[in-house]
Amino acid sequence: MNRALPSAGTTETRPLWRTALATATAGACLALYGAAPQAAVADTLQATVQAESMAKSGGCTSTDSTRAVYYCNNDSTSTSYAFPQAGRYSITVAGASSQNNTAGISVYVGSAKVAALTFTGTSYTRQSAVFDIASAGSQEIRLKLETDNGQNDTYVDYFELAYQGPTPAAPPPPSRRTRAPTPAAPTATCSRRWTRPSPTRPSPPSSPPTGTPSSPAPTTPNASTTRPAPTATARWRTSRTPATATCAPKA
Numbered sequence: 302m303n304r305a306l307p308s309a310g311t312t313e314t315r316p317l318w319r320t321a322l323a324t325a326t327a328g329a330c331l332a333l334y335g336a337a338p339q340a341a342v343a344d345t346l347q348a349t350v351q352a353e354s355m356a357k358s359g360g361c362t363s364t365d366s367t368r369a370v371y372y373c374n375n376d377s378t379s380t381s382y383a384f385p386q387a388g389r390y391s392i393t394v395a396g397a398s399s400q401n402n403t404a405g406i407s408v409y410v411g412s413a414k415v416a417a418l419t420f421t422g423t424s425y426t427r428q429s430a431v432f433d434i435a436s437a438g439s440q441e442i443r444l445k446l447e448t449d450n451g452q453n454d455t456y457v458d459y460f461e462l463a464y465q466g467p468t469p470a471a472p473p474p475p476s477r478r479t480r481a482p483t484p485a486a487p488t489a490t491c492s493r494r495w496t497r498p499s500p501t502r503p504s505p506p507s508s509p510p511t512g513t514p515s516s517p518a519p520t521t522p523n524a525s526t527t528r529p530a531p532t533a534t535a536r537w538r539t540s541r542t543p544a545t546a547t548c549a550p551k552a
């Protein structure tokens with residue numbers, strides 16, 4: 302199974318038993334399937350540097366026959382290393398805390414801090430980080446205590462440098478999705494008008510026939526003819542209907 306490359310500056314615990322387990326698993330896969338599993342990151346060990354051989358600086362740093370001890374903040378040990386080529390490297394530091402808690406050490410390559418490693422407990426563990434080198438050449442590698450709070454001291458036995466390969470290409474920035482241009486939202490001018498149907502006025506009574514000698518007898522106005530019952534359309538006050546609201550984009 303492929304193992305994703307960690308980004309530069311990340312740390313990783315790599316206990317020895319995991320290496321043994323991985324080797325045994327790879328052997329089992331080879332026996333079962335007759336094919337070699339894909340290799341993990343092929344670190345090529347470049348150098349192993351004993352902490353006690355590094356140059357000391359800071360106010361309290363000490364070394365003994367097997368390790369360097371960092372007591373106070375800014376205690377450090379350093380060495381120069383000639384990187385043979387540009388690319389991604391890993392550094393693995395074997396260290397421990399003087400107490401049953403967590404102690405730390407920072408790793409600088411040149412002026413860049415590439416890792417802040419931690420070691421929990423008094424047993425030595427190996428902590429790793431990766432970093433990128435832009436071009437071949439000598440760089441200072443410094444292990445520096447920056448997390449001292451009086452609870453412990455940091456022990457470092459050694460560190461290893463390994464070459465992993467070319468620096469992976471940076472992931473492309475997230476692409477902007479191409480979307481059809483969205484028309485500007487029209488600012489709707491909505492009007493809601495009430496339309497009033499024109500009342501149909503009743504027709505006036507027909508004129509009496511002309512030319513007749515007799516004058517029309519006065520008649521009692523007949524309500525049925527002079528005041529016709531209002532038609533439904535005439536009763537607009539109670540039957541008005543709303544017109545459809547019209548919305549038009551604002552010019």
Ligand SMILES: [Ca+2]
Nearest residue numbers: 351367368458
């Ligand atoms: Ca040592």
